[in-house]
Amino acid sequence: MSVKALSKSVHMSPRKVGMVAALVRGRTVADALTILEHTPRRSALAVKNTVKSAKANAEHNHGFKPDTLVITEISVTPGPRFKRYRPAARGRALPFERKTSHIRVVVDGEKRTIKKSVAKKESSETKE
Numbered sequence: 197m198s199v200k201a202l203s204k205s206v207h208m209s210p211r212k213v214g215m216v217a218a219l220v221r222g223r224t225v226a227d228a229l230t231i232l233e234h235t236p237r238r239s240a241l242a243v244k245n246t247v248k249s250a251k252a253n254a255e256h257n258h259g260f261k262p263d264t265l266v267i268t269e270i271s272v273t274p275g276p277r278f279k280r281y282r283p284a285a286r287g288r289a290l291p292f293e294r295k296t297s298h299i300r301v302v303v304d305g306e307k308r309t310i311k312k313s314v315a316k317k318e319s320s321e322t323k324e
Contacts, residue, residue: 198268199258201250203299205275206242210297213239214272217299225251225265225303243270243299250301264305273298 206213216239220228225247232244247267254260275296281289 197258198302198304199250199254199260200300200302201246201253203242203246203249206297206299207294208239208242208297209295210272210274212237213242213297213299216240216243217270217272220247220267221270223267225267226263228267242297243301246299246301247303250303254303254305259308259310260303260305261308265303266305267301268304269300269302271300273300
């Protein structure tokens with residue numbers, strides 16, 4: 197079973213975010229976070245936060261071991277575009293678009309073994 201995390205409408209171009217995502221595709225989560233911390237690009241922060249979110253989802257919600265997590269899939273798709281206008285010569289206005297991205301990270305790893313609770317057994321024995 198795999199666990200995913202999404203960051204939607206990140207205010208960066210999908211092309212620029214995709215270049216950073218390609219650096220960590222297929223790596224372990226620990227390696228990916230180290231690489232992203234030392235990548236001198238603004239989009240590295242958005243990708244790092246999404247990878248951290250996927251790691252936290254896997255640990256806390258699905259019971260995966262944090263050391264065994266591997267990025268199985270990372271994809272960047274275009275999000276909504278904001279249409280804006282920039283002033284130009286002779287009183288004109290030229291259109292441009294502010295691009296956004298959706299970042300999707302899927303991680304997979306080894307499940308933690310679920311321990312049976314000892315506290316319930318002890319409390320039921322003391323009541324008798």
